[in-house]
Amino acid sequence: MTEAAGQGRRVEKEPGMSRFAVPLALAFVLAFGPPAQAGQAQPGPADINGLKKSAPKVYLDCSSCDLEYIKTEITFVNYVRDRKEAQVHILVTTQATASGGREYTLTFLGQNEFAGVDDVVKFFSNKTDTEDEIRKSLVKSLKLGLAAYAARTPIASRMTVSYAAPPPAKTGKDKWNGWVFSLSGEGFFSGESSMSRSSWGTNFSANRTTESLKIRLGLSGQFNRERYEYGDETIRNRREAYSASGLAVFSLGAHWSAGVSFEAKSSEYENIELGFRAAPAVEFNVFPYAQATRRQLRVLYRLGGGPVRYRQETVYDKTRETLWGQSLSVTLDVKEKWGAVSVSGSGSHYFHDFGKNRLDVFGSIQLNLIKGLNAYLIGGGSRIRDQLSIAKGTASLEEVLLRRRQLETGYNYFAIFGLSYTFGSIFTNVVNPRFGSAGGGGIQIHID
Numbered sequence: 001m002t003e004a005a006g007q008g009r010r011v012e013k014e015p016g017m018s019r020f021a022v023p024l025a026l027a028f029v030l031a032f033g034p035p036a037q038a039g040q041a042q043p044g045p046a047d048i049n050g051l052k053k054s055a056p057k058v059y060l061d062c063s064s065c066d067l068e069y070i071k072t073e074i075t076f077v078n079y080v081r082d083r084k085e086a087q088v089h090i091l092v093t094t095q096a097t098a099s100g101g102r103e104y105t106l107t108f109l110g111q112n113e114f115a116g117v118d119d120v121v122k123f124f125s126n127k128t129d130t131e132d133e134i135r136k137s138l139v140k141s142l143k144l145g146l147a148a149y150a151a152r153t154p155i156a157s158r159m160t161v162s163y164a165a166p167p168p169a170k171t172g173k174d175k176w177n178g179w180v181f182s183l184s185g186e187g188f189f190s191g192e193s194s195m196s197r198s199s200w201g202t203n204f205s206a207n208r209t210t211e212s213l214k215i216r217l218g219l220s221g222q223f224n225r226e227r228y229e230y231g232d233e234t235i236r237n238r239r240e241a242y243s244a245s246g247l248a249v250f251s252l253g254a255h256w257s258a259g260v261s262f263e264a265k266s267s268e269y270e271n272i273e274l275g276f277r278a279a280p281a282v283e284f285n286v287f288p289y290a291q292a293t294r295r296q297l298r299v300l301y302r303l304g305g306g307p308v309r310y311r312q313e314t315v316y317d318k319t320r321e322t323l324w325g326q327s328l329s330v331t332l333d334v335k336e337k338w339g340a341v342s343v344s345g346s347g348s349h350y351f352h353d354f355g356k357n358r359l360d361v362f363g364s365i366q367l368n369l370i371k372g373l374n375a376y377l378i379g380g381g382s383r384i385r386d387q388l389s390i391a392k393g394t395a396s397l398e399e400v401l402l403r404r405r406q407l408e409t410g411y412n413y414f415a416i417f418g419l420s421y422t423f424g425s426i427f428t429n430v431v432n433p434r435f436g437s438a439g440g441g442g443i444q445i446h447i448d
Contacts, residue, residue: 055155059086073139093293098209100127105293121145194229216247237402241267254288271391279304296333312391325350339367359383372422381413
């Protein structure tokens with residue numbers, strides 16, 4: 001493992017492909033070949049072009065990566081835009097770490113001539129890392145993983161390796177004892193002569209994560225103001241919401257976990273003056289949690305409840321009550337070379353009336369169908385029978401249009417879908433940043 005001085009990021013290489021790896025590859029940084037010695041013939045452009053054509057063909061499966069920067073920094077491979085033409089398919093997945101950073105898992109999947117030659121490289125970012133620091137660590141990890149593939153092609157003759165000794169390890173007691181705190185605030189303002197909108201939000205979180213225990217605490221507030229002028233009439237709208245939440249989860253092996261969660265909230269829109277709910281829960285993951293970045297199949301059961309006080313009398317003639325219920329959810333997340341799938345379904349009900357229940361489904365599918373053809377579908381919906389906080393009385397037209405109060409409904413749904421087809425040259429090595437990456441240049445902001 002190597003650690004970048006002053007940045008706290010570390011890179012680690014998992015077992016696999018050890019018979020092909022360059023010795024000490026865990027700490028090596030690849031670069032193009034050494035300068036020619038005195039009296040040594042310089043290779044001509046034809047020689048370089050020939051070597052470049054023999055370099056590994058790579059497909060980088062990462063929607064959030066800075067591909068142009070990667071192409072500029074790693075020039076000893078050929079980048080292709082069709083995964084089936086690639087010799088190395090690199091799948092990049094991430095998950096949050098205890099410190100607020102992220103764990104990046106780079107899975108190298110050999111195919112065609114490199115079929116069966118697979119490997120995994122990981123690196124960790126801190127919450128305070130800049131985008132530039134993160135992309136530099138990503139490039140370093142990509143070089144480490146690509147070393148064994150490049151070493152098996154003629155372009156290896158133009159490459160060398162170097163080793164940077166890590167700085168002395170720092171020892172000392174963590175004065176925060178693993179706790180990470182975050183405080184944020186945001187505001188949005190827009191308007192014109194006949195209307196104006198503004199919203200403010202603030203959030204605070206305190207988290208502590210170890211291998212055996214995860215603790216999450218949070219506070220948030222949201223404030224919205226709107227003004228509309230219609231003739232001589234001025235309509236003003238205000239919505240506020242506050243919430244506090246907490247979660248403690250204990251690890252019970254590679255597949256099981258148990259914990260307890262709580263939530264307290266106040267919402268004008270939902271007609272809740274103050275509501276509190278606590279629920280112990282247990283979860284089983286069919287796949288080991290260590291594989292969470294690539295695949296998960298989790299079953300989560302919750303049982304709990306608490307008191308709630310309403311702002312106005314509800315349609316059930318309640319101003320306050322104590323509610324108890326249970327819920328069961330199943331979630332599948334898979335990311336592979338052919339695409340990614342995420343599907344979840346959950347059901348819940350209250351014990352005092354089993355007819356007060358809710359069913360939710362959500363799914364997203366991204367498929368690499370055939371050469372150059374990709375499709376995605378995102379959708380979800382709910383069957384709703386548990387709206388106990390609906391205020392009594394008929395909502396006014398203003399309240400309906402401005403969404404000032406929640407209305408009774410039996411269901412909701414949404415769907416997003418799309419297709420894309422790309423054809424032409426399979427190689428994408430050239431980087432040309434003129435007029436911006438997409439040809440538009442600069443920053444564009446559109447507000448509707």
